[in-house]
Amino acid sequence: MARNKAREERIKAVVAALLAEEAEEESGRPETIDDIENEMVALGDLLAREFAAQKLARHTSRSDASPKCPQCGGTGVLVGRRSRELITRRGPVPLSEAKYRCPRCRRHFFPSDGSVGD
Numbered sequence: 223m224a225r226n227k228a229r230e231e232r233i234k235a236v237v238a239a240l241l242a243e244e245a246e247e248e249s250g251r252p253e254t255i256d257d258i259e260n261e262m263v264a265l266g267d268l269l270a271r272e273f274a275a276q277k278l279a280r281h282t283s284r285s286d287a288s289p290k291c292p293q294c295g296g297t298g299v300l301v302g303r304r305s306r307e308l309i310t311r312r313g314p315v316p317l318s319e320a321k322y323r324c325p326r327c328r329r330h331f332f333p334s335d336g337s338v339g340d
């Protein structure tokens with residue numbers, strides 16, 4: 223798949239740039255395979271969390287002009303945003319969601335709840 227190949231090339235370039243920066247700050251201690259593996263895991267987690275944060279931000283920034291109240295079906299009024307952390311297998315990921323109020327029921331609701339999980 224062309225997209226995967228392009229992605230792989232970009233990741234190779236990012237890793238090469240990171241390693242070039244690290245070479246300038248060598249600690250002097252010999253690096254072990256455990257050190258390398260620990261960095262692999264940490265870097266993978268960091269990349270995965272950033273990927274999720276940006277994907278979720280894209281997802282939750284799409285504004286529904288007239289979100290429906292889950293209780294009565296009335297149109298909600300935007301009253302602000304709620305920030306929280308979504309716990310993932312790769313660690314916590316920041317999430318900001320639009321918060322609406324139903325004038326009829328006087329309850330708050332988050333249209334993104336069904337799509338990003340609780």
Ligand SMILES: [Zn+2]
Nearest residue numbers: 291294324327
């Ligand atoms: Zn309602």
